[in-house]
Amino acid sequence: MNLSSLKEIKKALLEKQISSEQLVQACFDRIKEHDHEIGAFLHLYEEAVLAEARQVDLDRASGKEMLPLAGVPMAIKNNILVQGKKTTAGSKMLENYEAAYDATVVKHLRAAGMIIIGDTNLDEFAHGSSTENSAFFTTKNPWNTKKVPGGSSGGSAAAVASSFVPVALGSDTGGSIRQPAALCGVTGLKPTYGRVSRYGLIAMASSFDQIGPFGHSVDDVAEIFSVIVGNDEKDATSVESDVVVPELISQDVKGLRIGIPKEYFIEGMDSEVKKAVLAAAEIFKTNGAEIQEISLPHTEYAIATYYVVMPCEVASNLSRLDGIRYGHSAEGKSLLETYLAARGEGFGPEAKRRIMLGSFALSKGYADAYYKKALRVRSLIRQDFDEAFKHVDVILTPTSPTVAWDIGAKFADPLTMYLSDIYTVSANLAGIPALSLPCGFDQGLPIGLQLMAKPFDETCLFRAGKFYQTVTDWHLKRPAEF
Numbered sequence: 001m002n003l004s005s006l007k008e009i010k011k012a013l014l015e016k017q018i019s020s021e022q023l024v025q026a027c028f029d030r031i032k033e034h035d036h037e038i039g040a041f042l043h044l045y046e047e048a049v050l051a052e053a054r055q056v057d058l059d060r061a062s063g064k065e066m067l068p069l070a071g072v073p074m075a076i077k078n079n080i081l082v083q084g085k086k087t088t089a090g091s092k093m094l095e096n097y098e099a100a101y102d103a104t105v106v107k108h109l110r111a112a113g114m115i116i117i118g119d120t121n122l123d124e125f126a127h128g129s130s131t132e133n134s135a136f137f138t139t140k141n142p143w144n145t146k147k148v149p150g151g152s153s154g155g156s157a158a159a160v161a162s163s164f165v166p167v168a169l170g171s172d173t174g175g176s177i178r179q180p181a182a183l184c185g186v187t188g189l190k191p192t193y194g195r196v197s198r199y200g201l202i203a204m205a206s207s208f209d210q211i212g213p214f215g216h217s218v219d220d221v222a223e224i225f226s227v228i229v230g231n232d233e234k235d236a237t238s239v240e241s242d243v244v245v246p247e248l249i250s251q252d253v254k255g256l257r258i259g260i261p262k263e264y265f266i267e268g269m270d271s272e273v274k275k276a277v278l279a280a281a282e283i284f285k286t287n288g289a290e291i292q293e294i295s296l297p298h299t300e301y302a303i304a305t306y307y308v309v310m311p312c313e314v315a316s317n318l319s320r321l322d323g324i325r326y327g328h329s330a331e332g333k334s335l336l337e338t339y340l341a342a343r344g345e346g347f348g349p350e351a352k353r354r355i356m357l358g359s360f361a362l363s364k365g366y367a368d369a370y371y372k373k374a375l376r377v378r379s380l381i382r383q384d385f386d387e388a389f390k391h392v393d394v395i396l397t398p399t400s401p402t403v404a405w406d407i408g409a410k411f412a413d414p415l416t417m418y419l420s421d422i423y424t425v426s427a428n429l430a431g432i433p434a435l436s437l438p439c440g441f442d443q444g445l446p447i448g449l450q451l452m453a454k455p456f457d458e459t460c461l462f463r464a465g466k467f468y469q470t471v472t473d474w475h476l477k478r479p480a481e482f
Ligand code: GLN
Pocket: 126, 127, 128, 129, 151, 152, 171, 172, 173, 174, 175, 176, 177, 204, 310, 421
């Protein structure tokens, strides 16, 4: 029985080959055996969850009509609120913060009957590309524990890659679902901005943040997406949109127009990554897709634009964590000293760096030169995509210029770390949906393929991705037991 696919799990539950309690227990057993080597989880909700699973089993046994995902275990990133649980955002600042309510996505998952068995590690406040910025510990890559899992949702990606859980949620502000999905060899989706409610997600940069799913396959990611999608009166930026029915997604790519942006195949990209991504394009072509070269002329400004606008929003969002209204408290002789001590002790170096960058770029005299200018470039980047999507349905690129790197290799050099986000930040700047899926290996480490589509066209991503996974088996590979 393959318990890393939702289809198999649902079938096993329906045919009573396994109970939900056994399934959840199997997850905990596996986590206890191996997570000390990986560090995917921050908290496990063991007792409560086993009782929940038993209840699902009782309901099923009594002949009650069950929802398809009832009793299926999953994990969520620890910046998404689960009532009564510690939601730390990977920070000392919120180490003891207990969520007062469930995030909207959590409500949706519960309504579908899913069982959240625990929460996963992340870079502090989702700032990072390696999960090394967590205030607690560094998550390891299940394919090679000397390597980073990517970030900031490294815990969720590693939890799925290690088959601790079949699916998990992450959040993506500049690539934090897609890049760890790529580095850990799993599938991950950043939805269109506004399709999934951000209510109950600890904000990083509010005009970029989106919650999205990780799974082994496009099918599983599409299914979880269809559970969490939807308008929410508690998130003013969320919108009503048609729900994608995963079963109805065509698997044919005949006539699908795929664009390859010339600006993405640049120096700094590993040759093996390039080879694997172009080989994927070839597969689409031989099966009837039309491949064309396209241009996204402002790509070279994407990193700079993201790393100006994002910290401005970060600085603003983190200002509420002053140890009085929210967050870690400290003693000081005056109000100012109290603030300084609380924020000095509570925030790690990367959060402080971003608060300083953002405060500087927003300050009087500099806001026009930095923040406002970056907003204008953001519009140009968005226009590049609008123009491209007049000619193509999907844009195909690598997710990350390299495979996973050694733990520590980029830690001391933030700029090098920022540059690793080169292929992912544009989708967040433009608000468009993007999917990462495994497309090969280099030195035993997974390579990720990124597909982007126009706003609200996740279905097109699923169609292309699903097709790719019916003709390749990269997504079926699992790391050797660590
Ligand atoms: N790596 C990017 C950053 O450091 C993206 C983070 C994210 O998507 N949460 O900002």
